[in-house]
Amino acid sequence: MSWKFCVGLLLGLAIGLGCRWLGIPVPAPPVLVGASLVVAMTSGYLLADHFIATRPAHHRHDCGGPSGDTKETRT
Amino acid sequence: MMQLMVGPVLALAIGAGCRLLDIPLPAPPKLQGALLVVAMTVGYLLGDHFLG
Numbered sequence: 001m002s003w004k005f006c007v008g009l010l011l012g013l014a015i016g017l018g019c020r021w022l023g024i025p026v027p028a029p030p031v032l033v034g035a036s037l038v039v040a041m042t043s044g045y046l047l048a049d050h051f052i053a054t055r056p057a058h059h060r061h062d063c064g065g066p067s068g069d070t071k072e073t074r075t
Numbered sequence: 076m077m078q079l080m081v082g083p084v085l086a087l088a089i090g091a092g093c094r095l096l097d098i099p100l101p102a103p104p105k106l107q108g109a110l111l112v113v114a115m116t117v118g119y120l121l122g123d124h125f126l127g
Contacts, residue, residue, distance in 0.1 A: 005107055012111040016118020020126060028115040033079070035116035037086040041102040042109035044090025052094065 019026040029035050064070050093100040103109050 008107065008111055009114045012114030013118035013121070016115040016120075017122040018118075019115075020119045020122030026115055026119045028112045028119070030116065030119055032113075032116055032120065033082070035113040037082055038102045038112045039106075039109040040083045040086035041090040041093075041100060042104065042106055044087035044092075045094045045100050045102070045104055046090075046106065047087070048091035048094035051091075 016026055016028070029038065062070055090100060090102070103112065
């Protein structure tokens, strides 16, 4: 865990405290379950990103380009 | 209790679907950003505890 991330977490805590103290809306769900759902959405996004990165396209040469020609017809 | 189990699964599916369909995610796309959202919520709840 880098020091910048620690500073970010402290800043997030301070923003949440300040929003409650000043009575202004917090830019995050005010309930811990809602914040956990945000983390779950990000985790799903990262899992799908990892899934896509480990499966390269094997049939890219069959796909048409802007003209509709495939690599097979161009060569 | 059932909603607490369905919620995270639905949120995971929404995140995976946004990446697979290449549409914007209604959450930070990095885990550090999502943890900052949690930090803000924890700060808000701490302030609520101290002030209320």
